Amino acid sequence: MTALALGPHLRHVSAHTATIWVETDRPCEVRVVAAEYGVxxxxxxFTVHGHHYAVVEVDGLDPGARVPYQVLLDGETVWPEPGSAYPASQIRTLDPDGTLRISFGSCRRSPGTPEKFGHDALAAFAHRLKDGGDGVTWPDVLLMVGDQVYADELSDEMKEFIRGRRAADEPPVDEAADFEDYTHLYKLAWRDDPAVRWLLSTVPTFTIFDDHDIRDDWNTSYAWRRQMWAQPWWRARITGGIGSYWVYQHLGNMSPEERASDQVLAKVRAASEAHGDAGAVLDEFAERADKQPDTMRWSYAHDWGGTRLVVVDSRCSRLLTSDRRGMLDDEEFRWLDEQCQGGMDHLLIASSLPYLLPRTIHHAESWNEAVAGGAWGRRAAAAGEKIRQAADLEHWAAFERSFREVAEDVIAVGKGERGAAPASISFLSGDIHYSCLSRVTAPDTASAISQIICSPLRNPLNGTIQRANRFASMRGVSGAFRALAKLAKVPAPPLRWRMTDGPWFDNAIATVELTGRQCTVRWETPRTETALTELGRAAIAR
Structure with a gap:
């Protein structure tokens, strides 16, 4: 009997459509059925490197529908599983006229023990939805903003899998090496915990990658890229990482219309049908996407009622050459510029990397970029590059020109220069392993502009790094680092901001709630395996 290898995952939804993604253990026909609702x-x-996947499009649904569904493989029901302790998985469409709730977070280690990583915020969130009955408030969307898997920091279970494939001392040692390794990483992250597996089957989920989905400090600099491509094992690693991301994450981020016109998906399906496996096609695409980032856009945007969500790829689409450096390539930035418009109630810009860091860290990173770029001479530039890679100085602040260009867009939207100003403009991010809220205080805009960070879902910082980040978040510390940046001829940032809530270093999940012109956010942390308690809440726009 054909079986599910992973999934089902409820991915992109709209008011009338839904997408179900699955991986199966052999080629088959996948059906999604809800007979009572006419579904x-x-x-x-289709087949890639011996693994089999399907994306099932469901349409004709009502807004705000809650449709229990089954998954059949070659006519046999495989989901829900017999005797499951979890409620029936439901297709949950959006209601454009209702409140929109987006739960989000990043940086999740799984599997792992509570002693090492603490309780899993995503699993505890799933248990609350499972056990809360009719009184629990469900999110409309789950947004995971990076480090869904850790390809360079492996669990014991993943190391055991690798030992069955190659020698322990074969590089890359204790890291994922290729597409096959990545398939197992995703299974460990999304299948082995039944609560998380159920959650992903019944809450619409969107994602974007960050560095650990590929490798720590991925695309930090041009020098970093040259170092990695000099490694004989890197081609299999980067093509496996990007190719698996396309299959396991990116396909579900697209709308049905986008998938229907996607040339990569068409080529993969054609090669799978003609030759039995599309691995070579996907590898070629993945290598090109890495070497020529302007050939692929991983970023995406969706309008839901009065809210626009723009999810920005701040990793694979970087512009890194011997003479240019940008967080986004030119084509990607033009696309982002087009998405930053008014005429809506709320504009959400999700980036795995925070746009607004604590100001001390921001000035340190902008100083480092200038020094590594030669502001203090060649010898200092070499030292600056070493510091950049050692200290992970590669956020938006370390791409000063890109930071300023985004600021220009956001200020224009916030002042009503691109249509009626939204009530709020919020950046949603993770990566830094603590949660906080920062608010823009200057220049004056009609829109409330803020940075909302929620991280980690499950991977807390150690005590020493926590203390360093607490220090960097204190008022009065940033002045010395701004003076340092000024000595490297870095201009003053075009925005002023301050942290108003946090930092919290707990495992956490956040929920942004948007009703009309109102926007609020709430952070919660798991105190047990199955229960969440509130860390903090704030009104973004009233």
Whole structure:
């Protein structure tokens, strides 16, 4: 009997459509059925490197629908599983006229023990939805903003899998090496915990990658890229990482219309049908996407009622050459510029990397970029590059020109120069392993502009690094670092901001709630495996 290898995952939804993603253990026909609601949609699997996947499109649904569904493989029901302790998985469409709730977080280590990583915020969130009954408030969307898997910091279970494939001392040692390794990483992250597996089957989920999905400090600099491509094992690693991200994460971020016109998906399906496996096609695409980032856009945007969500790829699309450096390539930035418009109630810009860091860290990173770029001479530039890679100085602040360009866009939207100003403009981010809220205080804009950070879902900082970040978040510390940046001829930032809530260093998940022109955020942390308690809450726009 054909079986599910992973999934089902409820991915992109709209008011009338839904996407179900699955991985199966052999080629088959995948059906999604809800007979009582007239739902019966199907798709054949396609094959990549011996693994089999399907994306099933469901349409004709009502806004705000809650549709219990089954998954059949070659006519046999495989989901829900017999005797499951979890409620029936539901297709949950959006209601454009209702309140929109987006729960988000990043940086999740799984599997792992509570002693090492603490309780899992995502699993505790799933248990609350499972056990809360009719009184629990569900999110409309789950947004995971990076480090869904850790390809360079492996669990014991993943190391055991690798030992069954190659020698322990074969590079890259204790890291994922290729597409096959990545397939197991995703299974460990999303299948082995039944609560998380159920959650992903019943809450619409969107994602974007960060460095650990590929490797720590991914695309930090041009020098970093040259160092990695000099390694004989890097091609298999980067093509496996990007190719698996395309299959396991990116496909579900797209709308049905975008998938229907996607040339990569068309080529993969054609190669799978003609030759039985599309691995070579996907590898070629993945290598090109890495070497020529302007050939692929991983960023995406969706309008839901009065809210626009723009999810920005701040990793793979970087512009890194011997003479240019940007957080986004030119084509990607033009796209982002087009998305930053008014005429809506709320503009959300999700980036795995925070746009607004604590100001001390911001000035340190902008200083380092200038020094590494030669502001203090060649010898200092070499030292600056070493510091950049050692200290992870590669956020938006370390791409000063890109930071200023985004600021220009946001200020224009906030002042009503691109249509009626939204009530709020919020950056949603993770990465830094603590949660906080920062608010822009200057220049004056009609929109409330803020940075909301929620991290980690499950991977807390150690005590020493926590203390360093607490110090960097204190008022009065940033002046010395701004003076240092000024000595490197870094201009003053075009925005002023301050942290108003946090930092919290607990494992956490945040929920942004948008009703009309109102926007609020709440952070919660798991105190047990199955229960969440509130860390903090704030009104972004009233």
């Amino acid at each position: 019966d949609a199907s798709a054949p699997t």
